[in-house]
Amino acid sequence: MSSYSDLTSLFKSLSLPSDTPSKQSSSFTLCKDNDSVRTAIDTLSSYSTIVLDCEGSSLGNQGGRLSLVCLRTIPTVSSGPNSTARTFVFDAVSLSKEELQPLLDDVIGSDAIQKVVFDGRMDYSAFFFEYDTRIRNILDLQLADLQSRTLRGESKMSQTNRLTGYLLRSEVNAGRHVRYGHVQMIGGISRCLKDHNLLVQDKAHLDHLRWLERPLPTHYLSYAAHDVYIISVIYEHFLKRGYLNNSDTLAAQSTRYASIWENDQPREEDIYRRNPLLPLEILSVPTGTGATDRICDGCNRKLTRSSFQGINGTKCWVCMTVDVSENSKEERARFRGGNRRRN
Ligand SMILES: [Zn+2]
Helix, strand or coil: CCCHHHHHHHHHHHCCCCCCCCCCCCCCEEECCHHHHHHHHHHHCCCCEEEEEEEEECCCCCCCEEEEEEEEECCCHHHCCCCCCCEEEEECCCCCHHHHHHHHHHHHCCCCCEEEECCCHHHHHHHHHHHCCCCCCEEEHHHHHHHHHHHCCCCHHHHHHCCECCECHHHHHHHCCCCCCCCCECCCHHHHHHHCCCCCCCCCCCCHHHCCCCCCCHHHHHHHHHHHHHHHHHHHHHHHHCCCCCHHHHHHHHHHHHCCCCCCCCCCCCCCCCCCECCCCCCCCCCCCCCCCEECCCCCCEECHHHECCCCCCCEHHHHHHHHHHHHHHHHHHHHHHHHHHC
């Protein structure tokens, strides 16, 4: 991880604009006993907004297990002039459920503290299915990122073109007005940093199978702490640019998005729940329906009729797109196999 002075000199040499994040904090407090949990909660409870990100083994999926809960404070003017952000890493493996309960009650499940996440679906699923707790008052920057594309002047055509790669270019061109009119690619953190020209050290690569090991190697803890730092940089940038102005709408969208799998915990290999497409009816929910709702055969979500192709459609627009992508993957694999046999 780069130090403050490293980044400062790098920004200077690149003549970057003044709103480029210019400092980072790699320090964190590890909480793995009752006292440290209580002290951390006292600090966290004095903030109205904090960043949340979790790590785990197959996090949020059936059979998955939460490892770390990372929370970072976001100082405001009212926090005082000398207030600096602090990061707390809760060890959910070393702490028993009883020891973690105050964190769940007073922070994760609290309406009084807003939790800023970047794609909070699996974090939510982990808390919901492992700890019987809902993350309340959630703001998902992945949705704000997606909606900022229009605010930044990206045309509908360019947004649909983001599907290229997941689908063949010819397929995107052929279906952009009908089949993919409702379908949007969501982006991960790395793509978000790139799209918004945020120069911050991206996530390192790790073997994600080791999250349940104890003692956990130090670089795993640093990795987890760095994630909430990155999310805080994105949050501050979005706040400055006005991408979070529509806060009530964004909060409702974020809750719908995070809680999406409450009815049925995902399996890791479920292609209809684990894909890079925005699920339907998250940004807005069609009204005046009910009798026409149906369950999608792919994602198993109850959706309104507008999310299906015609009256007999059995899969939603997004799940149909997943099928097209899977089929083209198989075709490409067959093509490669045929070439190898000929060579
Ligand atoms: Zn579906």
